[in-house]
Amino acid sequence: MPEKLSQKLLRVLRSFPAALSSSAGKPGAAIPGGPFGGTNVRRTFVKNLRLTLTRLTAARDVFETASEGNPRSIGLWVGAVLVTFVLLAPLGINDYHQSFLLQVFMVIALAQAWNLISGMTGYVSFGHAAFFGVGAYAGALFLTWGFPWWLAVIKGAGIAALLAVPLGFLTLRLRGPYFAIAMLGLNEVGRVVATLWVDVTRGGTGLTLSPKLLPSLDVKYFTMFALALGATLLVAWVHRSRFGLELRAIREDEEAAEMVGVNTTLNKVIAFVLSAVIPGAVGAVYVMYTSYINPASAFEHARNIEMIVVVLFGGSGTVWGPIIGAGTVMILRELLWAQFPAAHLAALGVLLLVVVLYLPGGLISILRDRQQKRPDARPGESP
Amino acid sequence: MIEPVCGPDHILCAWGLTREFGGVQALRGVDLHVVRGTITGLIGPNGSGKTTLFQVISGMDRGATGTISFDRESILGWRPSEIYRRGLARTFQLSRVFPELTVLENLVVAGHRRDRGAAERALGLLERVHLREYAAVLGKNLSYGQQKLVEFLRVLMSDPALILLDEPAAGVNPTLRKTLWDMVRHLNGLGTTFLVIEHNMEVIADLCSDVYVLSDGEIIAQGDFASIRNNERVLEAYFGKSRKHGAA
Amino acid sequence: MELLEPDILLQLLIGGLLAGMLYALLACGLNLVFGVMRVINLAHAELMLVGAFGAYVLFTIFGLHPLVSLLLIVPVLFIAGYYLQSVLIERVVERPMLTSLLATYGLSIILINVGLLLFSADFKSVPVLQGSFLIGELTVSKPRVTAGVISLLLTVGVYLFLERSHLGKAIRAVSEHAQVAAICGIDVRKIRMLTFGMAAAMAGAAGVMLSVIYSFWPGSGIDFIQKCFAIIIIGGMGNFLGALYGGILLGVVEAFVGGFASTQWAEAVAYLLLVTVLLIRPTGLKGVARA
Numbered sequence: 001m002p003e004k005l006s007q008k009l010l011r012v013l014r015s016f017p018a019a020l021s022s023s024a025g026k027p028g029a030a031i032p033g034g035p036f037g038g039t040n041v042r043r044t045f046v047k048n049l050r051l052t053l054t055r056l057t058a059a060r061d062v063f064e065t066a067s068e069g070n071p072r073s074i075g076l077w078v079g080a081v082l083v084t085f086v087l088l089a090p091l092g093i094n095d096y097h098q099s100f101l102l103q104v105f106m107v108i109a110l111a112q113a114w115n116l117i118s119g120m121t122g123y124v125s126f127g128h129a130a131f132f133g134v135g136a137y138a139g140a141l142f143l144t145w146g147f148p149w150w151l152a153v154i155k156g157a158g159i160a161a162l163l164a165v166p167l168g169f170l171t172l173r174l175r176g177p178y179f180a181i182a183m184l185g186l187n188e189v190g191r192v193v194a195t196l197w198v199d200v201t202r203g204g205t206g207l208t209l210s211p212k213l214l215p216s217l218d219v220k221y222f223t224m225f226a227l228a229l230g231a232t233l234l235v236a237w238v239h240r241s242r243f244g245l246e247l248r249a250i251r252e253d254e255e256a257a258e259m260v261g262v263n264t265t266l267n268k269v270i271a272f273v274l275s276a277v278i279p280g281a282v283g284a285v286y287v288m289y290t291s292y293i294n295p296a297s298a299f300e301h302a303r304n305i306e307m308i309v310v311v312l313f314g315g316s317g318t319v320w321g322p323i324i325g326a327g328t329v330m331i332l333r334e335l336l337w338a339q340f341p342a343a344h345l346a347a348l349g350v351l352l353l354v355v356v357l358y359l360p361g362g363l364i365s366i367l368r369d370r371q372q373k374r375p376d377a378r379p380g381e382s383p
Numbered sequence: 384m385i386e387p388v389c390g391p392d393h394i395l396c397a398w399g400l401t402r403e404f405g406g407v408q409a410l411r412g413v414d415l416h417v418v419r420g421t422i423t424g425l426i427g428p429n430g431s432g433k434t435t436l437f438q439v440i441s442g443m444d445r446g447a448t449g450t451i452s453f454d455r456e457s458i459l460g461w462r463p464s465e466i467y468r469r470g471l472a473r474t475f476q477l478s479r480v481f482p483e484l485t486v487l488e489n490l491v492v493a494g495h496r497r498d499r500g501a502a503e504r505a506l507g508l509l510e511r512v513h514l515r516e517y518a519a520v521l522g523k524n525l526s527y528g529q530q531k532l533v534e535f536l537r538v539l540m541s542d543p544a545l546i547l548l549d550e551p552a553a554g555v556n557p558t559l560r561k562t563l564w565d566m567v568r569h570l571n572g573l574g575t576t577f578l579v580i581e582h583n584m585e586v587i588a589d590l591c592s593d594v595y596v597l598s599d600g601e602i603i604a605q606g607d608f609a610s611i612r613n614n615e616r617v618l619e620a621y622f623g624k625s626r627k628h629g630a631a
Numbered sequence: 632m633e634l635l636e637p638d639i640l641l642q643l644l645i646g647g648l649l650a651g652m653l654y655a656l657l658a659c660g661l662n663l664v665f666g667v668m669r670v671i672n673l674a675h676a677e678l679m680l681v682g683a684f685g686a687y688v689l690f691t692i693f694g695l696h697p698l699v700s701l702l703l704i705v706p707v708l709f710i711a712g713y714y715l716q717s718v719l720i721e722r723v724v725e726r727p728m729l730t731s732l733l734a735t736y737g738l739s740i741i742l743i744n745v746g747l748l749l750f751s752a753d754f755k756s757v758p759v760l761q762g763s764f765l766i767g768e769l770t771v772s773k774p775r776v777t778a779g780v781i782s783l784l785l786t787v788g789v790y791l792f793l794e795r796s797h798l799g800k801a802i803r804a805v806s807e808h809a810q811v812a813a814i815c816g817i818d819v820r821k822i823r824m825l826t827f828g829m830a831a832a833m834a835g836a837a838g839v840m841l842s843v844i845y846s847f848w849p850g851s852g853i854d855f856i857q858k859c860f861a862i863i864i865i866g867g868m869g870n871f872l873g874a875l876y877g878g879i880l881l882g883v884v885e886a887f888v889g890g891f892a893s894t895q896w897a898e899a900v901a902y903l904l905l906v907t908v909l910l911i912r913p914t915g916l917k918g919v920a921r922a
Binding site: 242245246248249251252253255256257258259260261262263264265 | 464468472481488495540
């Protein structure tokens, strides 16, 4: 029965791109959205559309080759719709909303990165924002030293990755809670280093970036989106790959995994470094968005909290969990307490408690259970 | 104790393995040689160090001194995953199936990384023990006996030359037990060597051509089962010294 | 170098000892909970701040002297901790340690941000005790002496309770082996609630003492919890006396680093120690970090 429904859906969705491309030659015809004044705008819009469709088709091919069942296909098409919306959005919405979306992308990217090391490999980190902070400072510095913004982002990510290698080897020797605490400590160490290394970071005063160096909001928007998309695709790929299988085996029983030939150290460190590169890049882009960085904002504790709660709430170890979690949390934040960050964080704390006590698998586990009709997971599972 | 010198017939040779845990000597200079193609037994009273020996040989315990050579290569100090890749596999006393992975995933992860046919082989193995329909079941949803069976199959995925079995049939019902031992015999016929820890003497008598007896961290006897069971030191280890006066 | 004058060194030492006694009181409470329940209470420092803000509120509204507030806050926090245990912590005790870590993390976030909503991020303090004692050539600040001595007395008091009293022995039995203790007829659940209550009370007392010497805001807890971790990991997880000595040691080291380098470096000591010990020597000095 489920198959028929999704096949129906697929037929409907498949017709969409065809409809859009046929009307693409007729500017202004049957295209929903706001007013488009002038032919130039229409031509750009059409170009964007064609680009979108190519990307969508490519993405679909990538997924379909590995796709197994119906939920995946539906997920894919939902993803395609979202991607379209995101790419088209800057044309129709104002700066405030665009900034909001940018922040959503940021949270998604960070969440997926955390998901990689914590959800999939089982090494729950309480201080991953440390890499964000490193990337932010590195990006800011490279920018002030004259590098083009995109190179500064790459270098920021690179520095974060470079640090992650030795730190990974050291911290990943620790078991569960101690790893978490060590990462928490590392975040604070990052903050302290940023405060004390005044020559480079200007300490507590922070670094201000001159607007001349910064790219436009649109550029930052798309870059952050690319990071969010990239992170998600990375998690999706890992999920299906041999590497991901080995990571999950490590999460389940590290010793037994080692005993059946999984090189646990190498796998863990690779996952750790991958999970550091993304926050590094995100941090660099973020600093270009705020044009100011200081130790408190770079190594902000709230970021750690968001990474953790968003993923656990959505469903850790899954591909869509972090996206659903990020979307929900950000929308709630916007609706309820955009003006009261403290209330938002308190709500996150409550959410964390609820998830830990009652819903360890996150929102996704509700969907899964309904689908597979198997007995609920034991409440004793740790995330 | 006179031990045969390690030769080309031996797939595993261990010399002078010593392991101390904060004052307690778990292994005292253990010498052990397993002949290629045999099913060798390792018996001994509880606490004699059998599992510790397995931990050391398989690389999980890196704190021992001595020599271990597997297939003419010294493996002391290697990490467990390397030893496994080299062809020496080991099962656990208590089932350690990955609970949140499916049975198929449990098997595939133990296969070679680049093996495209791993899933097929896994399904084939499951077929042999009539567990094919459980391929998509999560490890934690299997019965204990099924878990032990899957764990056994898991180590077969890399086609090991030597398998260390740690009480493979413990806690398993007689039917599954028979399936297990039949597989062991079958694989042995195809050339796989086994070193088995067992408490069931019937199995040892039936299956093993060579038996080592470990007591208090030392090898106290070695030979075929018939000579072992009448060995005075062995009887002493299991049943205690008989005293002339008073109870032991 | 004038810093090496014995007077100055002694001054630093005493200052460090006194601060360390406060740390010890806090760390011992956290350690106690860990020992009995294998739970790392990330909200422990926030419980301390509850005590500190409590003293602040009682002082600004009712003009209560903090030492009087102490007599109120300690029992209140004990009861609060007792029930918090049964409502929240009991549910995660049997689960993997990571689960309880996340739960207490959530609790700490709630407490911090409720605190921010109530009191804003401004620094508060209770500047009641002023001045200093003059002992020979040394000036020792009055509030620090009061805070330090009271903290020490409380810590030693708890220690004696654990060693000598019947209930204390029961607590120690549970921390050694809960299952065996249960078989011996000890109500393990009650013991856990009692222990958590005690730890909360200790944290609250530390908070009141804190309010007298430092200024604080709802986010101050993060620094303190790191100090506690550093202390416990160095002193040995579950080892009460280890935490006591570790706390005092940290206080002294911080004082000397602060004297010879800067206060900012002093603040960094705990983090650096923690991270170094965890990363370079994962077994801690007597601990179970890799258990």
